[in-house]
Amino acid sequence: MPGEPAAVDGAFADDTTMAFRVADPDHMLAGVRLQQDIGIPADRLDFRRAGEHWELRLDRPPVDRLEYLLELRYPAGGSKVVTDPANPRQAGGACGPKSVLEFAGYAEPGWLRAAADPGTATAFEVPAPAPESATQNCAIAVRVWSPAGSSDDEPLPLLVVHDGPEYDALAGLTQYLGAGVAGGWLPRLRAALLSPAERNNWYSANSRYARVLADRVIPMVTQTVASTVRIGMDTSLGALAMLHAHCRHPGFTDGLFLQSGSFFVPTLDSQERRFRYYRRITAFTATLQAGCVPDVPVPVAMTCGEIEENAANNRLVAALLRSAGYPASLHEVADVHNYTAWRDALDPCLTELVRLATR
Helix, strand or coil, X not given: CCCCCEEECCEEECCCEEEEEXXXXXXXXXXXXXXXXXXXXXXXXXXXXXXXXXXXXXXXXXXCEEEEEEEEECCCCCEEEECCCCCCCEECCCCCCEEEEECCCXXXXXXXXXXXXXXXXXXXXXXXXXXXXXXXXXXXXXXXXXXXXXXXXXXXXXEEECCHHHHHHHHCHHHHHHHHHHHCCXXXXXXXXXXXXXXXXXXXXXXXXXXXXHHHHHHHHHHHCCEEEEEEEEEHHHHHHHXXXXXXXXXXXXXXXXXXXXXXXXXXXXXXXXXXXXXXHHHHHHHHXXXXXXXXXXXXXXXXXXXXXXXXXXXXXXXHHHHCCCCEEEEEECCCCCHHHHHHCHHHHHHHHHHHHHC
């Protein structure tokens, strides 16, 4: 309940404070430092020794949960980064697990434990040229989730999901779909889970990849299973790639669900300038700012952490889409750039977009 402290061994939080403690009775450590992604100033992250422990106390940040790691430093030099050995709560991520401190009032989505349609899966590969070379062939792996009892020729709404297997493993996407179908709050629908071959390259406003997606992947998927409306979705660079593909090939989707999209613009995202494909991304977002948005105003639902680095560019893109006549919404959450934040926003944000696109 709100106001009650949230505590686990090694970490504690109440309405105004959070604290961490690392046991070191044998004085094996020279220091401990908190690693986090919520913008706490660097000069506040070092623990202080307190007897047989190292301790850190900070003001509660403006999030509902905190994912963190600990950097352990040793007297002879060197260090290692670990999850909190005294905190059993962890969350998976693209770069591995992190420890989690949940603040009072945070609750996981109810659909995580709801009865769910188990669905069925069909897997295949789509041959494609690599984005940078028309002679180098590769393949995009696809796994299609369908509700149990459906036939391949039954036309159903289709989600086209970049980073699909990872999205499913770390954000419970097919559990969400199965719970929604079983509970009747989602229509019967399918999801095509796409695996990237060269993620950073392909998803960074790459026109060759957009053509592969529109001209090869979507036709292969819809030849394999019948579909009605299609919604493109993903997070971070994958969300950018979906919007870019829509702009290059209008009509390949009937809606977009974009979470924490990496819509870099120079005035907001100079910290990303060392990313290899930064200029290609900023060239694309410049076209959006210049008004080059297709006159195909599909519904768009966006989510983003209120304090994450992409928040400002997501607000900008949402405004640009609305000014171009798109029914675009942006829901800001009390979390940052991670799969749990994206999972927790699936309902109601994706739920409402599916209803809008299929009504």
